[in-house]
Structures are given as structure tokens and as C-alpha cells.
Amino acid sequence: MRNTFLDNSRSKNAALKKTILRICIENGEQSIGALSEKLDSSVPTVTKLISELIDDGFMVDLGKQGSAGGRRPSVYGLNPDAGYFVGVDIRNTHAGFAVTDFKGNLVSFQDDIPFTMEKNEASVREIAASIRRFFADNQMDWERVLGLGISLAGRVNRLTGYSNNYSFDPDRSIASILEEELEVPVILENDSRAMTYGEFICGTINKEQNVLFVNVSWGLGMGMVLDGRLFYGASGYSGEFGHFPLLDNDVMCRCGKIGCLETGASGSAVVRLVTEQLKAGRSSLLKDKYKKEGKVNLNDIFKAIKQEDVLSIEVVEKVGETLGRALAGLINIFNPELVIIGGKLAMAGDYLLLPIRSTVKKYAQNLVNRDTTIKFSTLKRQAAPVGDCMLSRSHLLGVL
Numbered sequence: 001m002r003n004t005f006l007d008n009s010r011s012k013n014a015a016l017k018k019t020i021l022r023i024c025i026e027n028g029e030q031s032i033g034a035l036s037e038k039l040d041s042s043v044p045t046v047t048k049l050i051s052e053l054i055d056d057g058f059m060v061d062l063g064k065q066g067s068a069g070g071r072r073p074s075v076y077g078l079n080p081d082a083g084y085f086v087g088v089d090i091r092n093t094h095a096g097f098a099v100t101d102f103k104g105n106l107v108s109f110q111d112d113i114p115f116t117m118e119k120n121e122a123s124v125r126e127i128a129a130s131i132r133r134f135f136a137d138n139q140m141d142w143e144r145v146l147g148l149g150i151s152l153a154g155r156v157n158r159l160t161g162y163s164n165n166y167s168f169d170p171d172r173s174i175a176s177i178l179e180e181e182l183e184v185p186v187i188l189e190n191d192s193r194a195m196t197y198g199e200f201i202c203g204t205i206n207k208e209q210n211v212l213f214v215n216v217s218w219g220l221g222m223g224m225v226l227d228g229r230l231f232y233g234a235s236g237y238s239g240e241f242g243h244f245p246l247l248d249n250d251v252m253c254r255c256g257k258i259g260c261l262e263t264g265a266s267g268s269a270v271v272r273l274v275t276e277q278l279k280a281g282r283s284s285l286l287k288d289k290y291k292k293e294g295k296v297n298l299n300d301i302f303k304a305i306k307q308e309d310v311l312s313i314e315v316v317e318k319v320g321e322t323l324g325r326a327l328a329g330l331i332n333i334f335n336p337e338l339v340i341i342g343g344k345l346a347m348a349g350d351y352l353l354l355p356i357r358s359t360v361k362k363y364a365q366n367l368v369n370r371d372t373t374i375k376f377s378t379l380k381r382q383a384a385p386v387g388d389c390m391l392s393r394s395h396l397l398g399v400l
């Protein structure tokens, strides 16, 4: 496997160099004086490290900057051209690919690439081939890739590379097979956590240190930033919000249990509730389609909402209320500054957000909820693959 990332003959300073890069990511461009203070290292040592980082292409000299008056020192920053990070988000029937430069700027993005992941090695090798093809089609050089992050739905342990849904061999992780095929370091992550990290580094999260990201797609997942760090839990399985046993509806969840929150607050819940009403003979713009095909899907429902279909709007509002009630509980527990609503159901816009807000206001403790803002994701479909890129960078820099 390619192992170029700061791992050369001068690797005894690798840890300090990674710290310099991390400081630049977190605080922007730096002078040698400021870095020497932050690292508690001498000016000559920092000067030497910076010069090596420039030689190796990771940093650039940005010249003298800052306000006029007094001596203005030269400042140094990340070199965006140091290399690429690749993010791959695997969904039910499609995948999303993103490529960022070393600074985290989006270089390329493609959504809705048809792909269904299966629980076998051929499927993992197929995704590797598809990533190589994507690079070739976009005239990008694979040799410049520094690392890759891949996100999957369900329980994922980043440290062991285990995926509850897709791992097929206890001795070989999905990440290790991809590393074999792609010859770059690979990390595996849960999709909602990848989205959270994307928002944390490049998106909606600004200075907030305590954030809940709710991923309402076909299922319901959650990522958490607590005290400024992504929260994993003991085995990396935290955030199973969708399987919160909260409802009394006797609906079987895909996890095999009954009464999970996801059965009342997710894309699949919207489809089930709309279908139940159509079956019962309710009037709707979807009535003819249901009569003809015996079913409707989430995209049909979004289309009907755009045409102001009352049944579809009512169901989304009901789902928003169910979600809001559960969120009120989480807000009481975590006291977050920000709650981000992302995932496919966010396409329903205010029909989803307003009932969430009003139900949270109704059920959360006022004093706790007072400083919480609820917003939609700004990265939308890019959140997970961009998060995967940034997770790969942070992993290589030893941040995670």
C-alpha cells in the first residue's frame, strides 16, 4: 500500500508535523512565532519543520499578511494541492462519491451512482473498480490520493473496520480489501456519523461544540459532536436513535423489534402511513398511482407535496411531530447548541421542520431548550461523502 503521508526518512518529526497541520486546519494560517508558542518548540525547530513540510508539498508560504504597522511575519498554510481525499457513501441502491483537496475544498462530486452493496467480497471489489473508473472519467490522477473514507448504514466500528450489515469474513475487514485494491489507507464509518463530521468540518456547524445531527432518510440515524469531538461510545455504535423503543404502534422494525422510533419517524414510516391511508380510501393526488401499481414510493410523495397534496403533507407533519417529541428528550439529556436535520426527508422542507420545532418547544424543558437552534443540513447529499473525505484526513493526522 502507498504510504506517503509524512512517512519518510524524517519520520521522527512526523508527530510534530502532524500537529502543525492540525493547528492549521483548526485555526487557519500560522506564523512561525505563533506555531512555536503553540507547540512549545524553539523557532529554529519550527522553521526547519515548516521548511520540510513545504518541500514535501503539504504547506505553502503565503507571504507577509495582516494589518499594516509593526513587523508583519510571514504566514504559512496548508497546500491545497498536497493531494486528494476520496469519500464514498454507500446507500440502499446508490452510492455518492466526493473528492476534496488537502484543504477540504470540494474538487468533484457525483451523486446517485447505481450500486447495491452485498455482503460479499465481489461487491467490495466492484466498488473499488467503480471509484477507479470515476477518477479516470474525471481525468484525475489516482496516484495523488492520500486516503479514502467509506460510509455505510447500520452499526460500524471504525477501529476494527466491522460493519454489522456488510462484513462477511471475521478475519478480513472491508477496509483491508479496499486497501488491497486501491493501495491507499481506508477507513470505514457509519453514514450518520460521516454526515455529522462533514457538517462539523465543512458545513452547518460553525463554532458549536455540542451538536446532534439527525439523519432522516429511509431509516433514522444520528451523529453527535460532544465537547467538540465526534462521539463514538464504547464500541463505536452510539447514535442508534432510530431503534429508540419509544412507540406503542405494534409495527415491526427492520431490526426485528417492535415499537422502534424509526417505525414512526423516517422515510419508511412516511411511505407506510401514506399507503395505509390510500388503502383506507383517503383522497389524494396519489390515489390513481396507488390504484394502478398497488404502491407509492418516497419520490412520489415528495412530488405530491410539491403539488400541495394534503394527505402527504399531513403524514409528513405527523412524522415531524413524532420525531420532535423524541428530539425533545434528547435535548433535555444533551443540552445541544445545535440540532441539524439532514437526510432525504429534509427535502420535505418546512412541512417537516415546523412540526419538529413546535413539538420540541412543547415537550423539551424550556430552560434546556432555550439555547438550542434547529436547522436543516447545508451540505445535504454531499454531507456523508465530504465527511468521509475529512474523516480520512483526520485519521491520517491522528485527530480521531
Ligand SMILES: [Zn+2]
Residues within 6 Å of the ligand: 242, 243, 253, 254, 255, 256, 257, 260, 262
Ligand atoms: Zn428497530
